[in-house]
Amino acid sequence: MGLKLYTNAQSRGLVIEWLMIELGAEFEKIELAFYTEMKSESYLKINPFGKVPTLVDGDIVIYEMAAICAYLADKFFDQGLAPALDDPKRGLYYRWLLFAAGPWDAANSDRALKVEIADEQKKHIGYGNFQDTYTALIQGLEQAQPYLCGEQFTAADVFVGSMLFWQLKMAEIESHPAIEKYLDAVKSRKNLKNPQSLFAE
Known part of the structure; x- marks a missing residue:
């Protein structure tokens, strides 16, 4: 199961899209409309805030920007977008x-x-x-x-x-x-x- 990014073209999801490009990561982009689809019962089960971006990686759901950035940089660590754990x-x-x-x-x-x-x-x-x-x-x-x-x-x-x-x-x-x-x-x-x-x- 690949990465899924719930987003909107007028949202901070653009930040994660740019990061995905930098990492060379393949992902499925799922566009949601503000106030309607983002507040749907099905999406609120994924992100209780009813906002985007949200990253889904198998059973893992992440919906905080800094957390998404850190998670992806470590998942694709070989791309060099995060310092090593032992780097000051x-x-x-x-x-x-x-x-x-x-x-x-x-x-x-x-x-x-x-x-x-x-x-x-x-x-x-x-x-x-x-x-x-x-x-x-x-x-x-x-x-x-x-x-x-x-x-x-x-x-x-x-x-x-x-x-x-x-x-x-x-x-x-x-x-x-x-x-x-x-x-x-x-x-x-x-x-x-x-x-x-x-x-x-």
Whole structure:
């Protein structure tokens, strides 16, 4: 039984499609409509959130972006999109995947939705605020050489790069020389040609 990807052409499933291309992985793409097919009884048994993307590999179901990226990079480890387990950069790789899926995504969502956190409640917000996460992003990108884990392009670059392309396109974040330099390196990937037309400005 092969890989199945439940997705939508206007969703973050594009990130996983790009990763699949980088990995040379064969998969069945199943397009679902927002609000109808994604909320169907049959699909909710697969993903109780009723969202995409969802990856199915036999009996294994994965529906968190960072988890899908990490799973696929390890499943196709010979393609070189994840540092080895004994490579110190493995920690950096995990940090970027979880930073993008956690603090960065949460803080950006708050900002985009104009969520106001009362001052007395801010200390309870584990991911900080947008400025904290933006500062962390820039500091990290300034150390990219040229990718997040040095010279090795990884699944973390697919995830983070896709988010930045989209956020710049939607004017959700301000650009910065460190962002531009990093995305120039990401754009050099030959397999970006299809997602680039969707993510790039």
